[in-house]
Structure formats: C-alpha cells, structure tokens
Amino acid sequence: MSHTDDIESLADEEVMHLVRDGNPRAFELLYDRHGGAGFSLAYRMVGDRVTAEDISQEAFLSIWRSRHRYQADRGSVRTWVLGIVHHRAIDALRRNLVHDRRRSSAEGIEERHEAPERERTDVEAARREEAAHVRSALGELPDEQCRVIELAYFGGFSHSQIAEMLEMPIGTVKGRMRLGLDKLRKGLKEKVG
C-alpha cells in the first residue's frame, strides 16, 4: 500500500481531526471528496459556472478557517460541508442580481444538465445512485410541495418571495414546505426499507 493511501483511506471524521490540526493535505483530501458535490450544488443553485466557482472557493475557505466548529455529533462531514456551501450560495443569490436574471430566464430553477462525467470510481457511481434515490423520493411529492421546496432550497427564495411568485398566502407556502419535508422524510425512509 502506498503512503498516499495512508490518509486517503481515513474516514471523513478522521480526516477532520487532521484538518482541525491545520493539516492542509487533509483539507485537500476533504476537498477531493466533497468539492465536486459542493460545486455541483452551487451550480445547481446559481446556474452559472463562474459564480458557482466563487461560491465553492468562499465556502471551502470558510470551512478551512472555521474548521474548529465542526461537531461530529451534529451530523456527517458531508452534511456540514454541503450546508456551508448552501448558505454561501443563498447569500450570493440574495445579495446580487442572480435572482433577477434567473427569474426572467425560462430556465428558472430547473435542473441544469451537463454531460455527466465519466464514472471513474465506485464512490462516484454511488453518489449518482444516491442522487437518483433522493430525486425519486422528491418526485413522489405532490407538485405544489415539491415546487416550494425547490424554490426555497435550490432557488434561495424566501417564503414571501415564493408566495408572491405563486400568488398564494404565505401560510400556505409555509404549510407546504413543512408537509413536503415530512413526506420526503417518510419517502426516503420507505425507500431505505
């Protein structure tokens, strides 16, 4: 086994121990594992490669600089990383004109399809499978619930903006968000069996 494998075979939580010690190689490995997912999420949200790159860079630098804040008992490293990318993307959407540009675009917040990368590893194949699994659960939600969840989570719109766009009361939007998440939770659970 090569020395490189020594660190590469560590679980995320162990890699985070090294990152917390200020180890840049461990951080690089963390990026190798989750940078793609972070970039993909940012791109899905803002629909622009350059902005998605900026968001990813900001998010990962923030992860490096706030590495002591990671708490293993509050969720996986992947969830923590993607949560930070999501927050950064929302901030970007809300502070600049991306929203306006996208609102007037026919593309809306629909998924942006890129030619998929060649599946080079089992991990990548598993990630695609995982994506298909969650999308299938999302697909089972009633359209009106799925719509408000996607507008909020991927579109970065506030409940009042969504209410205005869909011409419905704020209470209805909030209710659909809650019901949709509950149904999604159950759907994911059922699929896992």
Place this chain on the structure above:
Amino acid sequence: MSVERHQMHEEDVGAYLLRALSDVEHRRFEAHLEECPVCQDEVSRLRPAVNALPRSVYPMAPPSALKASLMAEVERDVRGREEAAGISHRPGASARVRRRLGGAFGSLRPTVAWVSASVVLLIGVVSGAAGLYALTDATGGEESSRSVVAQVDKTRVPFGSGSLLVPAGSREGTVLRVHGMPELESDSVYQVWVRRDGEVISQSLFHVGENGDGAAAVTEDLRDVDAVMVTRESAGGAKAPSEKPVLYVKL
C-alpha cells in the same frame, strides 16, 4: 414558553430548515427554538429530509483551477500562521511522521500539529481487503489507536457509514460509530456482533437518532476478532444474526 408563542412559530419549521425565513424571522425562530421542545423535536425530525436535498444533485467535476486556487490560499494561510507564531522547521519529530505518511504529506510545511507530534496521531485505517496496518506516534514508537472504516451494504443502507475505533493493543472494548443509518421501527433494533474463530458473539443493541447517527459499545477484547458486524434484529436482540450484516468492519 406559551402555547400562543408556539402556535405562532410552529408553521415556520419547514421554512426555517429551508432557509426561507427572512433574517429577522430566522433569528426569532431560533430564539423560540431554544425554549420550545416541540419545535426542537420537529426540527430534528425534518432535518434529515433537508440534509438529503443537496444529495439529489448529480455530481459534476469542478474545474481543476478551483482546487489550485483554493489550496494556494490555504498554503498562504498556513505560512502566515507559522510566521505569526515564529515557528521554524524542526526536522526531528515531523520528519518521522513524514516518513510514515510519506508522499501524502510531502508538500506540508511544519505546522503546530507537526511540531507537537508527541500527541498521538489517530491515524490508520483499512478499508475492505486492503489489509490492516498501524501507525505509530511520532515520538514513542508505540502503536496508536486506529479507526477502521466499515463496509456498508448500500442496497439496504444507502446513506450509511461507520467506523470502529480500535484501541492500541486491542485489549479493551471500543465504540462503533455510525452515520446516515435509517431509523428502525420500534419493534426493531440494530445489533452489534463480533466474529472470532468462526464464532459470532453478540455485543450490544442500539438505535440511531433522526439524523441517522448512533454509537454502540463493542465490549469484547478485540484480539483475534476478525470482524465486527451490525444486523437489524427484532427488539430485544437475537441470539444469532438473522440477516447478512448491513455494516461490516473487517479486522
């Protein structure tokens, strides 16, 4: 906490988790959350659904320039920190660590972590059939604890992961930690087993929280144990595994 105040906020849970509240509403809800166990439960219950959303995005490869630019920034940070702390390169301890970790750390600059390498490094993992190896700490040459990654049956627990901390010498029990495991119905439980010389021995039962995280004791002396496994069993546990393991740690 008043019932009225709870009713005022209970519909906000979904919007809060999706970050769809305004900044003011977000802060108000968080203040309410601190004192409302009902909303705390609801947030915990729904959070796994929100955590799953980014996983629905098909992965794309980021541009390689992004990593180069990010790592350059990180290296600058490290250099700046070292300069501020007046740390210079001390080859002794860190050189030993570098030899052990080799190329993976070849480009590392000496950090506080390396200089204080007498702290035992919790490193050393094996996955699958790659074989087990142990690293030693940088000063004493004693075997350190290591964490072994579990193999997971992705058809039954697609988001699951787990790792077992194996104490130095393996003479004592330890803890198996799991993440992303599905919550079981109340009539079922996860059961941990060890296998030694072909004999499978029950260790403990555990449940996972709403977020799929959990931990379980492995009480057996791990010497001569060749695997630690997790199965799903009826409440109260089983005398022998009733299914193939959903998690499997090969030792």
